[in-house]
Amino acid sequence: MVSWILSRVVVKWMMYWIIFALFTTAETFTDIFLPWLPFYYELKMAFVLWLLCPYTRGAGLLYRRFVHPTLARNEKEIDSCIVQAKERSCEAVLRFGRRGLNMAAMAAVQAAAKVRPPPIP
Known part of the structure; x- marks a missing residue:
C-alpha cells in the first residue's frame, strides 16, 4: 500500500x-x-x-x-543511444585509467631518479 x-x-x-x-x-x-x-x-x-x-x-x-x-x-533509437553511451563510457574510463596509471608510474620513476643516495664517507 x-x-x-x-x-x-x-x-x-x-x-x-x-x-x-x-x-x-x-x-x-x-x-x-x-x-x-x-x-x-x-x-x-x-x-x-x-x-x-x-x-x-x-x-x-x-x-x-x-x-x-x-x-x-522513438523508444528503439533511445535504447540504442543508451547502449552506445554505456559502451563508450566504459571505453573512456579504461582509456583514462590506463593513461592515469602510466602518468603515475612515470612520475614515480622520475621521482626515484632524482633522489640521490647520501655520499659514502
Whole structure:
C-alpha cells in the first residue's frame, strides 16, 4: 500500500520535472525574443502554477499528450543511444585509467631518479 502511494507520487513529480525541464529549455530562447510582450512574465508564472496545481494537472496533461507519445515512438533509437553511451563510457574510463596509471608510474620513476643516495664517507 505504501509503495503504491509512493510510486504514484514519484511518477507525478517525474512528469512535472520533465515538463519543467522542457519549459526551462524553451524559456532560454523565448526570453531573448518575447519579453517585450505585455504580461510575458506574468504568463510564465501562471503557466508554472498551472503545471504545479493538483487540480489542473497541467504537467500530467502535457506529459501524456506530447512527451510520452514522442518517447514511445522513438523508444528503439533511445535504447540504442543508451547502449552506445554505456559502451563508450566504459571505453573512456579504461582509456583514462590506463593513461592515469602510466602518468603515475612515470612520475614515480622520475621521482626515484632524482633522489640521490647520501655520499659514502
